[in-house]
Each structure stands twice: as C-alpha cells, then as structure tokens.
Amino acid sequence: MKRLHIAISTDRLAATIADYTARLGAAPVLVVDGEYALWRTGTLNGSVRFDTACPAGTLRHLGWEDPAAGGFTEETDINGIVWEYFSATQQADEINRLWPEADYQPAPGE
Secondary structure, three states: OEEEEEEEEEOOOHHHHHHHHHHHHOOOOEEEEOEEEEEEEEEEEEEEEEOOOOOOOOOOEEEEEEOOOOOEEEOOOOOOEEEEEHHHHHHHHHHHHHHHHHHHHHHHOO
C-alpha cells in the first residue's frame, strides 16, 4: 500500500516531535537527536527535519512511499513542489547515508 509522504522543516525539533506525536497518536519510529524524526502509520510517512535550507514551518517536499518503487525518484510539480517516490528500504538507505549512526531499518515487510 502507498503511504503519502510529507516532509516539514522545523527549528524546534523536540516541540515538533511532541506536537506531531499527539496529533498522529503515534510516536516516531526514528529520532536523530536535534535533526530529524520519522513517523510511519498505515497511511502516512511523515518527517520533520531541522533544515537551514528551508524556513521553519514550511513544506520541504511531498511524495509517495510505495513498495513497488523501482528506485528513488524526485520531480517537481506545476506548483514548484518537489515530489519524491521511494520504497521504505530506499528511504532507510537515504536516512543511513545522512545519519549513519541511526542504523535505521524499516519493519519487516515494509
């Protein structure tokens, strides 16, 4: 099943994690202290990141997590929004490339 991916920039990671955990009713599956958090629910793949390239509180990009994705792709829509397309394993590879200490592995079967 595809999951909608939403990536948001923040400059208050701990507060954002607490807020989104309450809103989603689920804790993040991964937190990289001071930099990144990832939630995976049945329908949503959401992340927040301290990213100085994007103003806090703005959309970094959208996308689809899809187990059938043959490779990580990225394109920009008519409104200038970046859309990514990837599998859970491809996302884990990207996370581990950025933060090797995370050693993130998606749950089996995802």
